[in-house]
Amino acid sequence: MREGLIFDTSVWIDFFNGTKAEEVNLLTFYLQEDLPVYTCPVIIQEVLQGIHNDLQFKKVKDSFLALHYLVENPVEAAIGAAEIYRTLRKKGITIRKSNDCLIAWFALKNAIKVIHRDRDFDLIFKNIKQTNF
Numbered sequence: 001m002r003e004g005l006i007f008d009t010s011v012w013i014d015f016f017n018g019t020k021a022e023e024v025n026l027l028t029f030y031l032q033e034d035l036p037v038y039t040c041p042v043i044i045q046e047v048l049q050g051i052h053n054d055l056q057f058k059k060v061k062d063s064f065l066a067l068h069y070l071v072e073n074p075v076e077a078a079i080g081a082a083e084i085y086r087t088l089r090k091k092g093i094t095i096r097k098s099n100d101c102l103i104a105w106f107a108l109k110n111a112i113k114v115i116h117r118d119r120d121f122d123l124i125f126k127n128i129k130q131t132n133f
Contacts, residue, residue, distance in 0.1 A: 004036025
């Protein structure tokens with residue numbers, strides 16, 4: 001497992017909204033201590049598309065670009081995420097947002113733990129073996 005963590009969009013939204021949660025506290029700690037925080041294109045997109053104020057958009061965008069971001073071949077990522085989704089469907093598990101499969105793929109591919117506030121990730125990581133990636 002690589003040092004550092006990926007924080008899902010659900011945690012970032014709560015972070016920006018000032019929500020009190022264990023996951024937000026962990027994100028805050030990682031940022032304050034300059035520990036490795038990873039992100040991926042889909043998290044960047046999900047966070048930025050929810051920002052209405054142009055100045056805040058620029059500040060958050062610049063902050064995200066200062067993080068460690070994972071870049072993989074987009075076709076490989078799409079196929080990998082689809083495989084996660086299909087594997088779970090065969091087990092009778094439906095993931096509500098396919099973007100979560102993409103985020104999970106990035107995490108599995110890079111051996112990085114995802115911190116989240118979304119039950120679908122529990123289902124994904126419980127039912128998908130890291131060795132598949």
